[in-house]
Structure formats: C-alpha cells, structure tokens
Amino acid sequence: MHCVTNIHEDLYWLGGSDRQLAKFENVFPIPRGVSYNAYLVLDEKTVLLDTVDKAVGERFFENLEFALAGRPLDYVVVNHMEPDHCATLGELLRRWPGAQVVANAKTVPMVSQFFDCDISNRAVVVKEGDTLCTGRHTFTFLMAPMVHWPEVMVTYDAADKVLFSADAFGTFGALNGNIFADQVDFERDWLDDARRYYTNIVGKYGAQVQSLLKRAAGMEIQMICPLHGPIWRENLEWFLEKYQRWSTYTPEDRGVAIFCGSIYGHTENAAEILAARLAERGVKNIALYDVSHTDVSYLVSEAFRCSHLVLASATYNGEIYTPMENFLRDLACHGLRGRSVALIENGTWAARSGMLMTKLLEEMKEMRVMEGTVTLKSSVKEAQRRGLESLADAIADELLH
Structure with missing residues (x-):
C-alpha cells in the first residue's frame, strides 16, 4: 500500500525508511536506521527527483505509480548516482521507457557502469546554470562536485524556491511519520546524527561545501529537500549555520x-x-x-x-x-x-x-x-x-x- 506525502502544492515525497540496515555504506553504525528520499513534481510535465535504495524499492514503486495516477513519467533528475539513491534507477527506466534522464556529463557514463543500459538516446545532459521548464516550474541545475561524489549536482526550483540538495543537509535516522524538521525536536534528537553524517560522509570536502553554500546564499530558498532525513521549511538559517561551521572546521562548541x-x-x-x-x-x-x-x-x-x-x-x-x-x-x-x-x-x-x-x-x-x-x-x-x-x-x- 502506498505512502505518499504532499509536501507543497504539486510536490510529493515518495521515500521510505530502512530500520533493519546495521551499517550505512557497510561502515557507519545507524541504530536509528536511515531514510531514502525521492520527490515527484506533478506539473504539465512530471518530474521525479532521484530514486531510492533497493531496500525500499518495492514501496517506492508503489508510491510512484500511485502518485502518477496513470500519467507518464516525463523526467527523472539524477542529482547523485550513488546506489543508495540510484539502485532502482535501472528498473525505473525499464518501467517508464519514455522517461528522459536529466543528468550532467559525469553522471551519464556512471549509469552504464551500474546498469546494463545505454541512456544516450534519452539523456538530457545539463551543466552549471542550465534550466528545465516543465510548466509552472523552472529547475536550475548547480554542479556540486565532491559533495560527496564528483558527479553530484543540486536542483533549484524557482517557482516554489525549493533546493533539492542531494546528500547535502542529510542525516542518519529513519523518518517516523514526521518528515519535516520543524515537526521534531531536531536539536535534541537529530543533530548528533546530522553531525556524524556530515563529518564522516562529507567532512573531507569542506572547500567544496563552502562553494555550494556561497552559491546557495544568492538564492531565495524556502525549503531544503535532502536525500536523507527530514525536510527543512522553517529555521533554515540555524542548520545552514551548522554547515558553515562544519565545512570551515570551526568548532561547534567550546568544550x-x-x-x-x-x-x-x-x-x-x-x-x-x-x-x-x-x-x-x-x-x-x-x-x-x-x-x-x-x-x-x-x-x-x-x-x-x-x-x-x-x-x-x-x-x-x-x-x-x-x-x-x-x-x-x-x-x-x-x-x-x-x-x-x-x-x-x-x-x-x-x-x-x-x-x-x-x-x-x-x-x-x-x-x-x-x-x-x-x-x-x-x-x-x-x-x-x-x-x-x-x-x-x-x-x-x-x-x-
């Protein structure tokens, strides 16, 4: 049975949580599990932003089919090609053969590395600052190499001022119904996992995170949709300040x-x-x-x-x-x-x-x-x-x- 959440007008969350996985990337203990977030925009054209890990693949496809309600899938944006977000991409492309893949030049060859498929005839290759208009929405693509893979990009929706941030602003921890950061006590219950996620997954690449933060500062952002953990729609400045400290290696506490x-x-x-x-x-x-x-x-x-x-x-x-x-x-x-x-x-x-x-x-x-x-x-x-x-x-x- 589907579990789809409408998060803003025609934007839907299609993710799932894995509470059984013991170690993220087979390295980092995750006693609270982890979520895999994917997002669907139902505009004049339908746009899926990223897929999910195979652990929640069955639920993801149920959610996607329900949310599309018989409409075709026109675009799938691949912000990050790591398997915890793309393990289901190959199956998705088989199920929706008309869907075009929006990705940058570094991502396209990775698709054929992971899957036995050639997307050259259905790829929309984008570079820094390119846009995609789907009706009411115009998506702008910003390259974010080494945050934390070389092909990573983020997607900004100018219509609703939403940043689809890939692995940036993510955190360990399964979602428990409340998918927004303002619906939980984030500082008490999530900050330690957010810090542990950032420092171990992205920590080496502070300079690259700084580059992304500086470009994001020039945008009006009202919502941040990461690929792991809660969605941010309130008090964004508080979490951005944490990223500013972590990415400049500035101590968070005098301790x-x-x-x-x-x-x-x-x-x-x-x-x-x-x-x-x-x-x-x-x-x-x-x-x-x-x-x-x-x-x-x-x-x-x-x-x-x-x-x-x-x-x-x-x-x-x-x-x-x-x-x-x-x-x-x-x-x-x-x-x-x-x-x-x-x-x-x-x-x-x-x-x-x-x-x-x-x-x-x-x-x-x-x-x-x-x-x-x-x-x-x-x-x-x-x-x-x-x-x-x-x-x-x-x-x-x-x-x-």
Whole structure:
C-alpha cells in the first residue's frame, strides 16, 4: 500500500525508511536506521527527483505509480548516482521507457557502469546554470562536485524556491511519520546524527561545501529537500549555520573531548582524573570516550564538535595503541584542522605514543599541540597527578577565559 506525502502544492515525497540496515555504506553504525528520499513534481510535465535504495524499492514503486495516477513519467533528475539513491534507477527506466534522464556529463557514463543500459538516446545532459521548464516550474541545475561524489549536482526550483540538495543537509535516522524538521525536536534528537553524517560522509570536502553554500546564499530558498532525513521549511538559517561551521572546521562548541586508548586501565585512570579536575575548574562541556569501544564515526563527529581534544594513549608494540592510531588517521582523512590538542602517553618501558601522536598531528593543518604532555610509566603516581592538574589548569584557562 502506498505512502505518499504532499509536501507543497504539486510536490510529493515518495521515500521510505530502512530500520533493519546495521551499517550505512557497510561502515557507519545507524541504530536509528536511515531514510531514502525521492520527490515527484506533478506539473504539465512530471518530474521525479532521484530514486531510492533497493531496500525500499518495492514501496517506492508503489508510491510512484500511485502518485502518477496513470500519467507518464516525463523526467527523472539524477542529482547523485550513488546506489543508495540510484539502485532502482535501472528498473525505473525499464518501467517508464519514455522517461528522459536529466543528468550532467559525469553522471551519464556512471549509469552504464551500474546498469546494463545505454541512456544516450534519452539523456538530457545539463551543466552549471542550465534550466528545465516543465510548466509552472523552472529547475536550475548547480554542479556540486565532491559533495560527496564528483558527479553530484543540486536542483533549484524557482517557482516554489525549493533546493533539492542531494546528500547535502542529510542525516542518519529513519523518518517516523514526521518528515519535516520543524515537526521534531531536531536539536535534541537529530543533530548528533546530522553531525556524524556530515563529518564522516562529507567532512573531507569542506572547500567544496563552502562553494555550494556561497552559491546557495544568492538564492531565495524556502525549503531544503535532502536525500536523507527530514525536510527543512522553517529555521533554515540555524542548520545552514551548522554547515558553515562544519565545512570551515570551526568548532561547534567550546568544550573538551577526551579520547582514551587504554589496555589495563591505567591510561583510562589518567583520563578520568583529568576530566574530574576539569570539572572542578568549572568546565562543563566534557566528553570522554574509549576509542576501543566507541565506533570511530562517533569519535570523528565529536572531534569536529569540540574546540579542545585530549588524546590519551598507551604505547603498543612501540607504536601508538592501534585503535587510537586508527582514529587519528581517520581524522586526518576527514581533514580536521584548527584544534588545540593535549596529550597523555603511557609506556611501561618505552613511552613513545606522545611523540608519535605529535608527528601525526603535525601532518594535519593548524593542529596545536599544547605544552605539558603527561607521561605515565605504567600508572599514575604523584608526579603524574601534578602534571594532570597543570594540564587541567591550562585547558580550563583557554576554555573559560
């Protein structure tokens, strides 16, 4: 049975949610599931904007057939060719052989890479600034390469001032009936997943996101329709400000995230002592994570959120403790920059993790390693306790003054 939602005049949402998928892209845990959004405009010509993942394909085709009500499908706009949005495109083109595919020059060959079909005779190839008039609506196409694939584009509808934003402004999480961001407590229930989605999926490409944001600033946008998560029709400026911060690697919060890689608990004890001393000095925004037990996607998200990071790591086989090293390399891959970082190292006979973490941080941009690295030789003794007190003083002074 169909589940179609009219979201504005002749614009309809045809998506679906997958609550059974354990990992998005087979990498990122999604305990709240994920939605796949597709949109249909019923103008003089009918226009479908993107398709969906095969997991919700059956429902999608039921929705599309119901919404079309016997009308032909004239155009399908492919803003993003990734399979979570295009796995059903091949079947769609078989079911509606008269539909034209609106895509850019980088997208067209990808269609034949994923499917055994040639769309050259039914492709409408568009470039930056090209338009498509379907009656009341005029769609303008803007290229958004590497947000987060090279073929990505976004589509702007001038009639209703709607931006179909592809993966931009998306979030993890299944939709639960309320498909608009203003119908939920987004900051409480969705912001963490939105940040984790952005930082892990798009985070490396801040410069490209900045380019898109600057072009979008010249448009009058009243609604943002992403391919994942809720639709925005109110308070757009609040979410745009988040994207401005994330894409410029500006800390979202004045706070400290402590990341701990501990084997037998002694390094964790040092991290706990530091956290307690920070709290005594009036620091309220403190988070402490065990890098061995927390999925790295959450760690990356928190590093983007906080202004100050503490890396507390054992030395392992003469190197950085493996989960901590993996986390640091992931941060580098996602382009994080501009953070103040304090270090705690441990080693029973050769404490080298601090020096090695510093080398990795030096390969990143604008990462300031704070003075006063605390070195443990197996466990916290009085000298290390005093060092942690001093480190707490230094971090608190920067956060509170």
